[in-house]
Amino acid sequence: MVGISDLYRSINAVDDLEAAKHIAIGRWLAWPIVKITLAARAVVSANAVSPANGVSGGILKRFTAQLGAVVRDCRLALRPALLPDRSTILLVGVRKAVTADDGTETDFFFGNLNATHWAGQSRFLSFPRIDEDKPGGDSLVSYLAHARLLAKVLMPAMLPPAYRLVRAMGRQPGGPAVGLGRAALILANFQARRILFRRFLRVSQFQTILMTYAPGRMPEIAAAQECGIPVVELQHGVFGANDPDYGWSASLRPSKERMPLPNRVAVFGSHFRDLMLAKGFWDARDVVIAGCAAIDNASAGPIASRERPSVRFFSQPLFHAVMRDLLLNLCREPVRLADFDCELVLHPEETDGEEFYGPLNRVWPTLKIIRSRGNPLPLIASADAIVACNSLALLEACGMGRLAISLTRPGGGGGLSDMMSDPTLEQFVPHVESSSDLVALLLRLSRGELDGQRAELSSLGKALYAAGWHSRMRAILADVAKEADRPGRSSADLQREVAA
Numbered sequence: 001m002v003g004i005s006d007l008y009r010s011i012n013a014v015d016d017l018e019a020a021k022h023i024a025i026g027r028w029l030a031w032p033i034v035k036i037t038l039a040a041r042a043v044v045s046a047n048a049v050s051p052a053n054g055v056s057g058g059i060l061k062r063f064t065a066q067l068g069a070v071v072r073d074c075r076l077a078l079r080p081a082l083l084p085d086r087s088t089i090l091l092v093g094v095r096k097a098v099t100a101d102d103g104t105e106t107d108f109f110f111g112n113l114n115a116t117h118w119a120g121q122s123r124f125l126s127f128p129r130i131d132e133d134k135p136g137g138d139s140l141v142s143y144l145a146h147a148r149l150l151a152k153v154l155m156p157a158m159l160p161p162a163y164r165l166v167r168a169m170g171r172q173p174g175g176p177a178v179g180l181g182r183a184a185l186i187l188a189n190f191q192a193r194r195i196l197f198r199r200f201l202r203v204s205q206f207q208t209i210l211m212t213y214a215p216g217r218m219p220e221i222a223a224a225q226e227c228g229i230p231v232v233e234l235q236h237g238v239f240g241a242n243d244p245d246y247g248w249s250a251s252l253r254p255s256k257e258r259m260p261l262p263n264r265v266a267v268f269g270s271h272f273r274d275l276m277l278a279k280g281f282w283d284a285r286d287v288v289i290a291g292c293a294a295i296d297n298a299s300a301g302p303i304a305s306r307e308r309p310s311v312r313f314f315s316q317p318l319f320h321a322v323m324r325d326l327l328l329n330l331c332r333e334p335v336r337l338a339d340f341d342c343e344l345v346l347h348p349e350e351t352d353g354e355e356f357y358g359p360l361n362r363v364w365p366t367l368k369i370i371r372s373r374g375n376p377l378p379l380i381a382s383a384d385a386i387v388a389c390n391s392l393a394l395l396e397a398c399g400m401g402r403l404a405i406s407l408t409r410p411g412g413g414g415g416l417s418d419m420m421s422d423p424t425l426e427q428f429v430p431h432v433e434s435s436s437d438l439v440a441l442l443l444r445l446s447r448g449e450l451d452g453q454r455a456e457l458s459s460l461g462k463a464l465y466a467a468g469w470h471s472r473m474r475a476i477l478a479d480v481a482k483e484a485d486r487p488g489r490s491s492a493d494l495q496r497e498v499a500a
Contacts, residue, residue, distance in 0.1 A: 240420030
């Protein structure tokens, strides 16, 4: 099976194709738009397993839908009563509510921006989760349907640039392949979403847009830039120096203004900032350290104590076959983990998780399976070890001083160091391939032989997650707001635009 790093290198190689740097649709370069979709599909395809192994056929469908569903009804722009009456912050992303023990609710990624610090000055447009009937915020889900309809109209106009791009990509040995129809459809969808979202923004008074996963929201970023509204992205997951989402080639730096990228990328800590700056594409001022609201909250709260050492396994949709095989093999080990409390935490998108892991119930009835719909950090904080393939849970464990163990596929690949293209991580995060290696590592943990590694994790944790998210974000938003170049407009001006 192809390693993630090898897959990323193949896709990134197109960045340096001179011919691809001159193909555009209007202001925007075509290759960056196509690249992000290709990268997402390639990772899904490379790590998918056959239906016989229990993979959900809806993973790709759900993933694609999450990238597209931003606005429920593009006619929102024609409703003056719903427009904000002053400059506000627009929050765009996946709504992920976190409820504390005292009942207060914040957002995993956005903290309590719209509850305290910017009360009455922010508005949330939610990328709804597929398994939620009523996601928080203004979940404007038919925006994607409108965009698809418009994309069909725009498709013929996208065929010429798509043809030139496909030809250019064909000259790259071993590079990614994409058909003419697929490339044209990607460009048409970009144009449709850009046009619709720009119409929405033009009748709003949003001062700044704060979003998660900017690579999947390039059309919305393009619309914001055309309206003079700065965009700040909040890091929401794992990435490495060669990740196609962020690891752009330095040869594209002169074309940066023609790429729909955020004005600032606010990362968790210095480790991620160094990764982004390593290839020479991003300017130092583009990448700022914000920390993580969820880590701040979890670190400030009490940690539940346990009588016995515990290990929690975090599943992931694209790698759950690897996890299931490991757990089944653990049951056959001569030395069982009888002295550990073992729990399996399902990913929120694993809608078929209980069924997929069903065989474990017969051979390991004491293994508790948890469906995590909220904040996973208390589960991480109260465990002695976290085991996953390349989940963000591993980095969160490091940030909270817990032992993180990365599970690789048989033959290697798929682990955290592979995902982040950073072999040095293996000094802090042990990588294991077999159940016997995992058992040996956990037994060393129970005997206190890994206590020294916990001290090293503390230093890594500070590099991964900086403290003080809310104060950092206030400074970042105040700074980026100065870049807004859109003049203020009166309510009469707004009404005329609405009428138009």
